[in-house]
Structure formats: C-alpha cells, structure tokens
C-alpha cells in the first residue's frame with residue numbers, strides 16, 4: 001500500500017439522550033476519527049471508541065491521540081504494509097492501547113477495500129448480507145421509564161434487549177421487564193459492578209431466563225468469573241476482560257464465560273476480532289458484536305465484522321437514529337424487523353457526510369510521510 005498521510009480529528013457529538021451504565025453517564029460522545037490517504041488520493045476511515053474518561057477501560061480520547069501521534073502513525077508510515085492483516089503485527093511491540101490501534105488499523109482495512117473496489121465485509125471474509133441486531137438500554141431513573149424504552153424497541157423489532165444493571169438496579173428491574181415481556185430475548189450487562197461476594201445475589205437472576213449476564217465481575221478478571229459461572233446457570237458473557245485471542249483462549253479454558261462480546265476497539269482491530277471469532281467458532285462458543293455508542297463510521301465497521309458466520313447472536317449495533325439527530329454517514333444505519341441490510345458498496349459501504357464531519361470536529365492534525 002502506498003500511504004501518503006493520516007489525519008486525526010477530535011470529535012464531539014451530542015447523544016439524543018444520556019446513556020447511563022454502572023460506571024457513569026455520558027451526554028456527549030467524544031471520540032477520534034482517523035482518515036488515511038494513499039498516494040492516489042483514496043481515503044480509508046476508522047473510529048477510536050475510547051471515551052473521554054477511563055471508566056470502561058484505561059484508554060481515553062487523550063491517550064488515543066498521543067499513542068497514535070507518537071507511536072502508531074510513525075510506525076505505519078515508516079513501514080507501510082502490503083496488506084492490512086500485517087498491521088496488527090507491526091503494532092504488536094507497542095503494549096495494549098487497543099482502541100488506538102484498532103482505529104488506525106480499521107482505516108487501513110477500509111482504504112484497502114476501497115482500493116480493491118470491494119466491500120470491507122467481503123474483504124474480511126463475511127458471508128451474511130443481513131445481520132440481526134439487538135439494543136443496549138441504559139439505566140433509567142425509574143423502572144417505568146425503562147419499561148417504556150423496552151416497549152419502544154421491542155415494537156421497533158429489535159431481536160434482543162440488553163439492560164444495564166448495577167447493585168440496586170438489578171433483580172427487581174430484570175423481574176419487572178421479564179414480567180411485562182415474558183418471551184423476549186433478554187440479557188443484562190453489569191459492566192464489572194459486582195464481586196464474588198455477590199454470587200448468591202446474581203444467582204437470583206437465574207429464574208428470569210436471561211440469554212446471558214455480561215461482565216458481572218472485575219474488568220480484568222477471568223478467575224473469579226470461572227468460579228461464578230460454576231455457581232449460576234445464566235451463561236456469562238465476557239466483554240471488558242477480553243483484549244486478544246490469547247485472553248479468549250485462556251478464558252474459555254477456565255470456563256470463565258460461555259459467550260464472548262467482540263468489540264473491534266477493545267481487541268486492537270479487525271484482524272484480532274476475526275482471530276477471536278475463529279477461535280470461538282472452533283470451540284462452539286457464540287459471539288456477538290458489542291458497541292461503544294459509535295458514530296456511523298465505527299458502526300459501519302461493526303456491521304462489516306458482524307457478517308462473519310460465527311456472529312450468531314444479535315449484537316448491540318442499533319440504528320443511527322437511536323443515538324444521533326444526524327449521523328456522519330449517508331444513508332444512516334437503519335433497522336427494520338431487527339435486521340440491518342449490509343451495504344454492498346466498496347469499503348465501509350456508506351458515503352461520508354463531510355459537511356457534518358467538519359461540523360462536529362473540535363480540532364484536527366495531519367501527519368505525512
């Protein structure tokens with residue numbers, strides 16, 4: 001690949017409604033866009049999903065910018081890859097910083113697909129032309145407000161509902177949703193809000209027929225999760241704990257969980273995401289694609305990876321309109337009857353709305369060879 005320049009943009013977009021998890025509330029979504037250009041003037045785009053504060057993982061918008069600027073962009077421009085699958089190896093000596101790596105690697109994948117005149121999902125080996133999607137609903141101030149949200153998105157056709165839980169907003173909340181919607185596919189995400197001392201409390205969720213409980217214990221744990229899994233019937237799904245195919249292999253060996261949420265940003269890019277997918281397919285472990293409240297650009301990458309055959313459970317990739325008054329892509333992502341039709345155009349498959357990208361850019365910087 002003949003690379004010419006990389007541009008970083010610090011972005012801020014207002015969410016339609018604040019999103020609350022066990023670790024905090026977001027009103028604005030701060031993120032970084034990466035554009036990589038080749039010598040022919042073609043562009044590829046990626047999105048860094050790190051949040052403004054290090055509450056989900058240790059990365060932030062600030063650390064992503066720094067790591068990209070000082071390490072990842074220089075490494076890439078000094079040693080342009082022949083194929084995007086080589087980028088992960090190029091970045092391997094740089095420890096962790098998964099979301100920074102994923103944003104740049106994703107842009108390289110998109111650029112490669114555009115240059116090949118192929119949809120990104122096909123370049124990745126995806127086979128689905130429609131993907132099933134669910135929705136992730138934040139913590140609300142009252143159970144009635146949450147029930148209204150569930151109602152709205154069940155009516156819109158979403159194939160499974162995920163609700164966020166935390167101590168004080170868990171058993172009774174799940175019970176209320178289950179009572180009102182006896183047959184929906186339902187799951188709960190704790191974002192690491194519990195410890196092993198809560199095992200008996202979490203076992204009380206077993207009676208509500210949840211598809212899974214996501215990341216109940218510490219963000220860096222796979223040992224206690226294995227102990228918990230022995231004491232509850234609800235399958236555990238790991239999110240925060242998994243950063244690599246090696247993490248996934250170890251967690252599955254210990255039976256720390258029976259489902260994996262794959263987030264491209266959390267695992268350092270599309271190549272690693274695909275490797276985790278392949279491992280899970282080999283072991284009969286279902287995977288699904290998580291979300292980080294992405295703009296249309298990150299959302300398009302999520303749609304592309306979800307076309308791989310092992311993504312057998314509905315993901316968190318909801319419609320653009322669930323988050324944004326106006327998205328950065330055209331057309332925006334829409335969900336009908338719980339599915340997204342995968343676009344068959346080159347690259348990420350959606351056109352960029354440059355006017356809107358400029359409108360939400362706080363500042364930018366370009367790096368050339």
Ligand SMILES: O=C(O)CCC(=O)c1ccccc1C(=O)O
Pocket residue numbers: 056135136189191239290291292293294316317318
């Ligand atoms: O709608 C989405 O993009 C998923 C929302 C979500 O659940 C989430 C959002 C921000 C940080 C972590 C998580 C999570 O999956 O744990």
Ligand SMILES: [Mg+2]
Pocket residue numbers: 189191214215239240261290
């Ligand atoms: Mg999660």
